[in-house]
Amino acid sequence: MGKTVARGRTLAYGNGRIEGANTKVKLIKRQMYGPAGFALLRKRILLA
Secondary structure, X not given: OOHHHHHHHHOOOOOHHHHHHHHXXXXXXXXXXXXXXXXXXXXXXXXX
């Protein structure tokens, strides 16, 4: 068993919050397809 797997099993917390944030960013990217540029996408992600 590798060190990474062993550490993952011993930590008391998971990565649910990070995965939730990633999902929210992906949702915003899908909604923003086409209508605007990177500047607006960045603002929407930072305000979410």
